[in-house]
Amino acid sequence: MVKETYLGVDVSPLSYEGIINEVKSRMARKEQSTIIAVNPEKVITANRDPQVKTLINESTFQIPDGVGVLLASKLKGGKITSRVTGVDMMGRLLDFAASNGHPVYFYGAKEEVVTKAISEIQKDRPSIKVAGYTNGYEKDEVALVNRIYASGAEIIFVALGSPKQELWIKRNMINLPNVLVFQGVGGSFDVFSGMVKRAPAFFRKFGLEWLYRLASNPSRIKRQLNLPIFLWRVLVGKK
Numbered sequence: 001m002v003k004e005t006y007l008g009v010d011v012s013p014l015s016y017e018g019i020i021n022e023v024k025s026r027m028a029r030k031e032q033s034t035i036i037a038v039n040p041e042k043v044i045t046a047n048r049d050p051q052v053k054t055l056i057n058e059s060t061f062q063i064p065d066g067v068g069v070l071l072a073s074k075l076k077g078g079k080i081t082s083r084v085t086g087v088d089m090m091g092r093l094l095d096f097a098a099s100n101g102h103p104v105y106f107y108g109a110k111e112e113v114v115t116k117a118i119s120e121i122q123k124d125r126p127s128i129k130v131a132g133y134t135n136g137y138e139k140d141e142v143a144l145v146n147r148i149y150a151s152g153a154e155i156i157f158v159a160l161g162s163p164k165q166e167l168w169i170k171r172n173m174i175n176l177p178n179v180l181v182f183q184g185v186g187g188s189f190d191v192f193s194g195m196v197k198r199a200p201a202f203f204r205k206f207g208l209e210w211l212y213r214l215a216s217n218p219s220r221i222k223r224q225l226n227l228p229i230f231l232w233r234v235l236v237g238k239k
């Protein structure tokens with residue numbers, strides 16, 4: 001699969017449809033796929049922590065979540081034309097699962113968040129098959145994996161935050177051969193539950209979610225400084 005590489009971190013230059021199509025053919029071949037969101041913050045972390053870099057680069061799809069990766073691709077003449085956000089990718093996969101009868105498991109977030117997210121998802125997609133769910137504070141990993149195995153799930157969303165969710169996926173995918181799609185979705189259950197609001201459409205349309213988040217939570221400034229640092233390093237050509 002063709003990838004673009006920014007500061008040593010791979011990114012898939014595929015749209016939502018492109019990823020769904022690839023996932024579909026991989027599922028038909030019984031090949032497992034992992035989906036991880038890439039943003040400037042994660043790329044900077046990956047440059048400090050080789051384990052994080054490996055975790056990202058070993059994934060099947062690295063989606064360009066965030067305007068920083070899109071800008072980097074534009075600066076470098078890459079092929080990424082739009083963002084693929086984690087939460088919207090999850091929405092597309094849910095649509096795909098609902099229309100193709102693939103059972104879905106939800107693992108992560110607080111009990112009231114994951115249950116509310118599922119009921120909202122069921123309202124919007126009545127044909128969705130929910131194989132099961134577990135909140136993200138379950139301690140017994142072996143019991144959890146057995147439960148997921150027995151549930152018949154084919155797609156799982158893991159919402160534990162990064163890199164915890166990706167490490168969980170890496171450890172457990174071998175024990176879940178019938179789960180063919182694993183997506184680490186961070187705070188997406190909070191968004192689907194309606195308990196956390198997304199940025200208004202205007203900010204989303206112009207790739208300014210970072211500005212909205214910064215205005216609503218100024219303490220994020222430190223995390224957001226990763227964006228100019230990332231772009232600067234990409235520009236000066238540091239591999």
Ligand code: UDP
Nearest residue numbers: 108109110136137159160161162186187190
């Ligand atoms: N979470 C969890 N178990 C944990 C730690 C976190 O289920 O041990 C959940 C938390 O409740 C929240 C999500 O993981 O729903 C973390 O979201 P965040 O926005 O911090 O993730 P990011 O997208 O920034 O990685």
